[in-house]
Amino acid sequence: MTDPVKETADSLKALVRAALEAAAAEKGVDISALPEINIEIPADSSHGDFATNAALASARALHSSPRDIAADICARLDLSGTYFEKVETAGPGFINFFLSKDWFGAAISSVISAGARYGTTSTGGGKKILLEFVSANPTGPMHIGNARGGAIGDCLASVLEAAGYNVCREFYVNDAGNQVNKFGRSLELRYMQLNDPENAGFIASFDNDEELCQAIFSDTERFPMPDDVYLGADIIAHAKRFTEINGDKYYSADEEERRAALVNYALPLNIEGLERDLGRYRIIYDNWFRESTLHSDGSVERIIQKLKDSGYTYEQEGALWFASSRLGDDKDRVLVRANGVPTYFVPDIAYHYNKLSERGFDTAIDILGADHHGYIPRMKAAMQALGVDPERLDMVIMQMVSLIDGEGNPIKQSKRSGKAISLVTLLDEIPIDAARFFFNLREANSQFEMDLDLAIEQSSKNPVYYVQYAHARICSIIRGLKGKGIFADGNAKPVYTEPEEIELIRELSILPGTVDAAAAAYDPSKLTKYAVELASCFHKFYDKCRIMGESEDVLQSRLMLCNAVRITIENVFAMLKITCPDKM
Numbered sequence: 001m002t003d004p005v006k007e008t009a010d011s012l013k014a015l016v017r018a019a020l021e022a023a024a025a026e027k028g029v030d031i032s033a034l035p036e037i038n039i040e041i042p043a044d045s046s047h048g049d050f051a052t053n054a055a056l057a058s059a060r061a062l063h064s065s066p067r068d069i070a071a072d073i074c075a076r077l078d079l080s081g082t083y084f085e086k087v088e089t090a091g092p093g094f095i096n097f098f099l100s101k102d103w104f105g106a107a108i109s110s111v112i113s114a115g116a117r118y119g120t121t122s123t124g125g126g127k128k129i130l131l132e133f134v135s136a137n138p139t140g141p142m143h144i145g146n147a148r149g150g151a152i153g154d155c156l157a158s159v160l161e162a163a164g165y166n167v168c169r170e171f172y173v174n175d176a177g178n179q180v181n182k183f184g185r186s187l188e189l190r191y192m193q194l195n196d197p198e199n200a201g202f203i204a205s206f207d208n209d210e211e212l213c214q215a216i217f218s219d220t221e222r223f224p225m226p227d228d229v230y231l232g233a234d235i236i237a238h239a240k241r242f243t244e245i246n247g248d249k250y251y252s253a254d255e256e257e258r259r260a261a262l263v264n265y266a267l268p269l270n271i272e273g274l275e276r277d278l279g280r281y282r283i284i285y286d287n288w289f290r291e292s293t294l295h296s297d298g299s300v301e302r303i304i305q306k307l308k309d310s311g312y313t314y315e316q317e318g319a320l321w322f323a324s325s326r327l328g329d330d331k332d333r334v335l336v337r338a339n340g341v342p343t344y345f346v347p348d349i350a351y352h353y354n355k356l357s358e359r360g361f362d363t364a365i366d367i368l369g370a371d372h373h374g375y376i377p378r379m380k381a382a383m384q385a386l387g388v389d390p391e392r393l394d395m396v397i398m399q400m401v402s403l404i405d406g407e408g409n410p411i412k413q414s415k416r417s418g419k420a421i422s423l424v425t426l427l428d429e430i431p432i433d434a435a436r437f438f439f440n441l442r443e444a445n446s447q448f449e450m451d452l453d454l455a456i457e458q459s460s461k462n463p464v465y466y467v468q469y470a471h472a473r474i475c476s477i478i479r480g481l482k483g484k485g486i487f488a489d490g491n492a493k494p495v496y497t498e499p500e501e502i503e504l505i506r507e508l509s510i511l512p513g514t515v516d517a518a519a520a521a522y523d524p525s526k527l528t529k530y531a532v533e534l535a536s537c538f539h540k541f542y543d544k545c546r547i548m549g550e551s552e553d554v555l556q557s558r559l560m561l562c563n564a565v566r567i568t569i570e571n572v573f574a575m576l577k578i579t580c581p582d583k584m
Contacts, residue, residue: 053093055069133149191251304320400448
């Protein structure tokens with residue numbers, strides 16, 4: 001059983017369907033009138049391991065009371081050769097099924113047999129998904145929102161892969177447009193200040209770049225900057241390094257030439273920095289797609305023409321408008337300004353068209369910040385106008401994240417460096433395991449307060465530590481048994497009877513279904529919650545059920561159970577790219 005729950009539910013559905021069809025045939029009812037069989041797992045296991053409301057759903061078609069139909073179905077069920085040992089009716093017509101102990105042993109054997117593959121499914125059928133996330137502005141460092149988006153996006157990609165999809169992780173590099181123009185102007189102003197002969201003595205008096213930056217920030221009279229530029233220390237650092245390489249060569253150059261030289265120097269360094277910092281965060285992209293290519297290869301012009309040809313554009317006051325309100329948007333959008341310059345919306349349309357039409361991905365998923373709600377209907381409208389099914393474009397809206405300490409007080413800057421918290425400073429503060437786990441503790445669409453003190457705490461209060469400790473405890477058990485010459489017997493047939501064993505196996509068995517549910521909902525938090533619940537079940541089992549000192553069959557059964565839990569935790573953490581220490 002690669003998916004114990006689904007395979008059992010499917011076999012049960014077939015059994016119930018056969019019994020229901022036999023009852024219908026006896027009554028002369030066309031089986032096409034029968035409803036779809038629904039199999040559920042009761043919240044209370046005392047009501048059975050599986051249940052169906054088939055009798056209630058069939059009452060109208062069979063012209064009988066649900067209780068009579070339930071009794072008729074039960075009478076016709078042949079459970080021989082199945083894992084079910086008992087069936088009973090309940091309430092107004094529910095049918096509850098109870099598994100034999102053999103099922104729980106078979107479930108554990110299937111986990112061990114599947115090994116690293118346990119939890120994976122083929123639900124996605126190899127469909128191609130392009131997942132774009134983070135896509136931070138390359139003109140500055142990544143902020144704390146990017147840290148959450150990176151963890152959610154990367155873990156979602158792994159979940160989708162585990163569910164059988166073919167996933168491409170992509171970073172969209174905004175290396176064109178207004179933000180790059182602003183970047184160039186910011187660099188140019190700092191470069192001109194650093195190379196102004198009147199500032200030479202002042203600048204030379206500083207040996208330390210950080211002190212120079214602080215001095216420049218403080219002396220706004222000597223080093224004035226307008227409000228509409230980037231004011232970060234990274235801009236000063238780039239201008240200074242550029243000066244060290246080129247001197248004042250560009251001080252008297254044409255403004256356009258000077259800005260282009262500065263951007264061509266600094267922007268690639270920033271992009272390298274993004275890739276380096278994300279790599280440290282264990283995020284490796286399959287593709288870095290540059291916006292500038294959409295301009296250089298004519299995609300922007302072609303998409304404007306395609307939209308004109310679609311009949312959804314019009315001109316007003318010299319500008320070209322997209323009639324997106326006719327396709328579900330709240331208002332129409334400007335495509336090309338009266339001065340002939342396309343808005344940022346146009347390359348975005350070209351980019352999404354490239355994903356779905358030109359590169360042929362079945363689905364494109366964007367992870368976007370909370371301020372992008374209005375972006376969804378306008379982009380879907382654009383796809384529809386271009387003849388692309390808008391349902392192939394999905395967007396996950398990620399809410400804001402804030403950092404707090406153990407007292408609930410907001411944290412704005414790093415304790416170590418005193419700098420504002422960015423992705424890099426965050427990873428200096430807490431372990432990467434904690435960052436990736438904590439940012440996936442809640443659904444993307446919920447606001448999240450991250451407790452930095454808890455993230456570094458080594459106790460059961462820290463959820464990632466709690467799960468890692470369960471894994472380390474199992475590894476310790478296995479080492480201890482090996483030290484005594486006791487090894488797992490691959491031919492042993494496990495048998496489980498204790499409630500804590502059964503509860504733990506139930507939890508183990510739902511991993512494939514949890515992966516599918518997480519993939520369908522685009523919600524990797526289902527995996528972190530699952531991991532915590534599995535660890536909780538294991539700790540309960542460990543506290544109640546001895547391994548050493550028990551009979552050989554009980555010892556081997558429990559050793560197999562421990563091994564299955566170890567495998568499952570490792571598989572879940574592999575999806576989340578979190579380490580599994582064997583000692584803590």
